[in-house]
Amino acid sequence: MDAVRRVTSHADADVPWQAVLTLPFERRVKSRQRAVLDDGGEVHLDLPRGRALRDGDRLRAEDGLVILVRAAAECLSQAASDEPLSLARACYHLGNRHVPVQIEVGAVAYLADHVLDAMVRQLGLCVTARTGPFEPEGGAYGHHHHE
Structure with a gap:
């Protein structure tokens, strides 16, 4: 399970993504959690506190995988x-x-x-x-x- 440690900046909005993570609002406000990608892969989110993930945000895993966040x-x-x-x-x-x-x-x-x-x-x-x-x-x- 790859650790996802940072959110790409808004300037990175055009960075191509390889995976999608769909979460309800309650889960998009949690900074540390295990999550299942839409394709069944697993990631561990370890994000800065105090910022909710928004639909369209991109995450970058330690292995370089770029993940598109979708609001459920x-x-x-x-x-x-x-x-x-x-x-x-x-x-x-x-x-x-x-x-x-x-x-x-x-x-x-x-x-x-x-x-x-x-x-x-x-x-x-x-x-x-x-x-x-x-x-x-x-x-x-x-x-x-x-x-």
Whole structure:
């Protein structure tokens, strides 16, 4: 099992990859773990703490293998509103509960949770279920997600 020790820089985005690693968000925030590549190969991630892996990131194993990171499809709740103030309130209350959120135009998405869905509905937003990759905001001092 090869150790993967560094994330390639954004300047390396065009570096060709030889393997793919698909992980849900919960696993993309862990810096040390064993993981199974999509082709069945195994790697040991030993990455710097404090930075979540993002869809499209590339990892380099000690043997030189370049691995493309993919965000796994997950069950998400999407709360939408045409009213910016209602959406801002929902984001505030989710953030106050330390819930990772993916901010979108007119909506906010988070990992599916029926309790949070009820809270957001009480704030006047329409909540729907969807499946897709989850790429939440990285925080004020962390890596940001931008469209």
